Amino acid sequence: MTDAPSYLETPSSPKLKGIWAWLLTTDHKRIGLMYLMAILFWFGIAVGLGLLIRVELMTVGETIMSAETYNAVFTLHGVIMIFLFIIPGIPAILGNFLLPIQIGADDVFFPRLNLFSWYIYIIGGIFAVISLFTGGAPNTGWTFYVPFSVQTESGVTFTVLAAFILGMSSMLTGLNFITTIHRLRTRLMGWLQMPLFSWSIYATSWVQLLATPILSITLLLIVIERIFGVGLFDPNKGGDPILYQHLFWMYSHPAVYIMILPAMGIISEIMPVFSRKAIFGYKGIVASSLAIAIAGSLVWAHHMFTSGMSDTAVFVFSLLTFAVAIPSAIKVFSWVSTLYKGSIVMSPPLFFALCFIYLFSVGGLTGLLLGAAGTNIHVHDTHFVVAHFHFVMFGGTAFAFFGGLHFWWPKLFGQMYNFKKAYISAILLTVGFVLHYIPMLILGLQGMPRRYYNYLPQFETGNFFAGIGAFLMVAGMAFMFINLLQGLLKGERAPADPWGGTTLEWTIPSPPPLHNFSEPPRVKSYPYDFSDVKKKKSAHGQV
Amino acid sequence: MEDNGVEHILSYPKLVAVLCVLFGLTAVTIVVSRIELGILNIWIAILIASIKGSFVLLFFMHLKYESRLLKMTFVGTVVCLAILIGFIFWDISFR
Amino acid sequence: MMVDTASSDKVGVKLGMWLFLYTEIMLFGGLFVLYAAYYTRYTADFIQGGKSLDLFMGAFNTIILLASSFTVAGSITAVRRQKKKMALGMVFTSIVFGLLFLVNKYFEWGHKFEIGIYPGSQTLKQAGHGKSIFYGLYYVITGLHGLHIVIGMTLLSISFYFIASNRVHAERYVVLENSGLYWHLVDLIWIFIFPLFYLIL
Numbered sequence: 001m002t003d004a005p006s007y008l009e010t011p012s013s014p015k016l017k018g019i020w021a022w023l024l025t026t027d028h029k030r031i032g033l034m035y036l037m038a039i040l041f042w043f044g045i046a047v048g049l050g051l052l053i054r055v056e057l058m059t060v061g062e063t064i065m066s067a068e069t070y071n072a073v074f075t076l077h078g079v080i081m082i083f084l085f086i087i088p089g090i091p092a093i094l095g096n097f098l099l100p101i102q103i104g105a106d107d108v109f110f111p112r113l114n115l116f117s118w119y120i121y122i123i124g125g126i127f128a129v130i131s132l133f134t135g136g137a138p139n140t141g142w143t144f145y146v147p148f149s150v151q152t153e154s155g156v157t158f159t160v161l162a163a164f165i166l167g168m169s170s171m172l173t174g175l176n177f178i179t180t181i182h183r184l185r186t187r188l189m190g191w192l193q194m195p196l197f198s199w200s201i202y203a204t205s206w207v208q209l210l211a212t213p214i215l216s217i218t219l220l221l222i223v224i225e226r227i228f229g230v231g232l233f234d235p236n237k238g239g240d241p242i243l244y245q246h247l248f249w250m251y252s253h254p255a256v257y258i259m260i261l262p263a264m265g266i267i268s269e270i271m272p273v274f275s276r277k278a279i280f281g282y283k284g285i286v287a288s289s290l291a292i293a294i295a296g297s298l299v300w301a302h303h304m305f306t307s308g309m310s311d312t313a314v315f316v317f318s319l320l321t322f323a324v325a326i327p328s329a330i331k332v333f334s335w336v337s338t339l340y341k342g343s344i345v346m347s348p349p350l351f352f353a354l355c356f357i358y359l360f361s362v363g364g365l366t367g368l369l370l371g372a373a374g375t376n377i378h379v380h381d382t383h384f385v386v387a388h389f390h391f392v393m394f395g396g397t398a399f400a401f402f403g404g405l406h407f408w409w410p411k412l413f414g415q416m417y418n419f420k421k422a423y424i425s426a427i428l429l430t431v432g433f434v435l436h437y438i439p440m441l442i443l444g445l446q447g448m449p450r451r452y453y454n455y456l457p458q459f460e461t462g463n464f465f466a467g468i469g470a471f472l473m474v475a476g477m478a479f480m481f482i483n484l485l486q487g488l489l490k491g492e493r494a495p496a497d498p499w500g501g502t503t504l505e506w507t508i509p510s511p512p513p514l515h516n517f518s519e520p521p522r523v524k525s526y527p528y529d530f531s532d533v534k535k536k537k538s539a540h541g542q543v
Numbered sequence: 544m545e546d547n548g549v550e551h552i553l554s555y556p557k558l559v560a561v562l563c564v565l566f567g568l569t570a571v572t573i574v575v576s577r578i579e580l581g582i583l584n585i586w587i588a589i590l591i592a593s594i595k596g597s598f599v600l601l602f603f604m605h606l607k608y609e610s611r612l613l614k615m616t617f618v619g620t621v622v623c624l625a626i627l628i629g630f631i632f633w634d635i636s637f638r
Numbered sequence: 639m640m641v642d643t644a645s646s647d648k649v650g651v652k653l654g655m656w657l658f659l660y661t662e663i664m665l666f667g668g669l670f671v672l673y674a675a676y677y678t679r680y681t682a683d684f685i686q687g688g689k690s691l692d693l694f695m696g697a698f699n700t701i702i703l704l705a706s707s708f709t710v711a712g713s714i715t716a717v718r719r720q721k722k723k724m725a726l727g728m729v730f731t732s733i734v735f736g737l738l739f740l741v742n743k744y745f746e747w748g749h750k751f752e753i754g755i756y757p758g759s760q761t762l763k764q765a766g767h768g769k770s771i772f773y774g775l776y777y778v779i780t781g782l783h784g785l786h787i788v789i790g791m792t793l794l795s796i797s798f799y800f801i802a803s804n805r806v807h808a809e810r811y812v813v814l815e816n817s818g819l820y821w822h823l824v825d826l827i828w829i830f831i832f833p834l835f836y837l838i839l
Contacts, residue, residue, distance in 0.1 A: 232775070247668055562705065585677070588834070
């Protein structure tokens with residue numbers, strides 16, 4: 001193995017110097033890091049906005065902001081979290097960095113398009129900022145329902161254009177990854193030799209490609225309505241506002257699968273490594289990933305049970321929603337079965353993965369309550385919904401993202417972090433999470449509406465404790481990032497394979513050189529073959 | 544991984560033939576639209592448009608000579624759109 | 639087999655272009671969802687609306703776009719047979735046809751504006767919900783389509799320049815092919831717009 005300098009020290013072209021070696025890079029690894037920085041920046045802002053929401057809700061009546069400000073804060077929190085953090089998150093950061101390596105390729109198929117996608121992401125973020133100055137922050141909620149989104153004087157136009165631009169970044173990334181997987185898999189890397197994280201990126205990419213344009217046209221229509229008053233959703237001009245909701249959710253429901261599929265892919269990588277055992281049901285997980293992508297596109301109107309659409313539609317979409325739960329359950333079952341009779345080694349990535357399995361399952365089960373049309377009427381637009389989607393998007397996707405960061409941090413940077421601090425941060429985060437969102441489930445069942453600035457006095461206790469939980473969560477996350485950063489600055493050097501993995505990224509140096517593979521990658525006939533992984537004394541990075 | 548050898552070139556006569564078919568079908572669809580067929584009119588119009596579209600796809604866009612992957616993903620996309628349009632009628636038709 | 643520079647993998651580049659075309663299909667698809675819903679609700683008004691559109695203009699534009707698809711396909715044949723002048727002529731003709739299409743559209747829209755048919759107008763308000771929606775969809779769909787004609791013409795112009803400067807030739811014509819694919823898609827979308835607006839009589 002040659003001692004080539006790492007990608008952190010090597011520009012993708014020798015002509016690039018200084019900051020331009022990053023801003024003009026076509027190296028998928030550097031682009032992944034640039035996404036990491038931009039996305040974590042927006043994540044921090046959105047967390048701050050979330051904290052403001054929960055502080056405001058800690059007491060009845062006005063606590064720290066006016067009602068108008070509150071509307072803007074929860075709108076921005078949602079828009080930023082969804083379009084600037086969760087949807088790009090795992091694919092743009094970990095997908096970019098790891099997909100080519102996992103399939104034995106040197107880069108993605110369209111490296112310059114990859115860089116272009118990053119710039120589009122940045123421009124989308126800038127448009128979101130501009131919206132604050134063109135009429136003030138949007139106050140419609142991230143769903144931009146008509147008629148309010150057409151009539152309100154707040155900066156909806158620019159926010160919606162920001163989402164449109166971010167959608168293009170998402171689409172082009174999906175396009176790039178699909179082409180990469182079809183054309184650049186190394187010799188002997190057949191479809192059934194591909195790791196499950198790569199499979200999850202593949203399924204996600206198709207959803208990104210085909211569903212995002214529906215959002216694009218929907219957002220364009222809002223802008224057109226605001227400027228030209230065409231009336232396509234205006235009942236006064238013959239329009240149907242429920243059609244807006246249909247179009248909006250035709251994207252936004254598949255979008256949640258864009259969020260969760262890569263997260264599930266991460267869990268599918270972590271579980272076998274720390275069970276020292278092949279994943280249970282590799283083909284089942286592949287099939288369920290594709291099934292989720294497809295079936296998830298057929299259930300969008302379960303967000304609309306109380307909108308006024310026909311009873312037939314309510315019935316059909318409720319039925320299909322229950323069907324979609326099945327492939328997800330198959331995965332949970334497979335992950336747990338992987339642990340069974342495995343040689344389990346605790347590590348921060350595994351800890352996050354186990355929390356994921358619990359929190360995601362709770363989120364999924366609360367989803368059944370929402371998917372059943374009758375019970376939906378009771379909990380629609382209450383805090384029950386808010387808790388549900390935070391369980392799956394935060395307890396699910398974000399926890400998997402954190403687990404993935406802890407799993408692949410040594411590979412990205414060649415540095416380890418402190419395990420004890422990682423566990424403490426994870427525990428703090430999880431305890432805070434549970435204290436924060438379980439009261440919301442109860443409050444929702446008791447009838448507290450979402451997006452309301454004020455509430456009935458009997459809801460105050462629950463909200464107060466939820467607020468405490470919020471602070472614990474944020475403290476946990478802050479501690480987690482500080483620990484990872486400290487690992488970068490003063491941590492131990494990481495070996496190529498600190499965990500005992502079987503996928504290709506663990507066969508190259510940590511951090512990798514510019515050109516991923518100095519010799520042709522040796523592909524196993526089964527990606528989770530642990531037969532020649534020697535048992536290490538401990539998983540604590542001390543090899 | 545498929546690697547096309549020498550790719551098929553469409554000759555001018557063949558291209559002209561396709562264009563004539565397209566012109567012909569355009570004439571047909573205009574004529575048929577003037578005949579009162581009630582609800583059938585729109586479906587026939589869509590059918591003829593689909594046939595015209597197929598000629599553009601298969602020959603001008605070369606899809607007939609492309610890989611199975613391209614053919615399947617194209618059909619998949621159209622099916623996806625058809626489902627979106629179709630499923631809306633669970634709502635629209637039963638209000 | 640590891641491809642050193644992915645851009646030398648023509649099959650891959652073509653796959654990327656087709657994937658992009660799928661996004662365009664879904665983009666217009668959203669508008670067709672709206673059309674399907676509103677046609678069902680306002681069938682009589684849509685029929686009236688269809689009759690009020692200029693069938694000759696619509697048919698003429700259809701013919702123009704079909705012919706321009708032919709010339710674009712022909713330009714690829716010409717490039718591959720190393721007939722540079724023929725290729726340039728074909729691409730140029732396609733661009734001219736595109737321009738002609740836009741000019742027609744300009745007159746069609748202009749005429750409608752003159753008689754008070756535009757989004758938010760009094761005339762449309764009085765014409766009733768169905769007509770208002772019909773014309774709303776007409777303007778949005780043909781407007782978005784027109785924007786794509788402009789994009790297509792830009793791509794073809796770039797291809798024209800590349801052929802002229804020998805950057806596109808018999809051994810290397812993927813840019814022309816992909817620009818052509820985009821143009822054909824624009825034609826394809828019009829093939830559906832034409833009957834849905836002009837032929838529901």
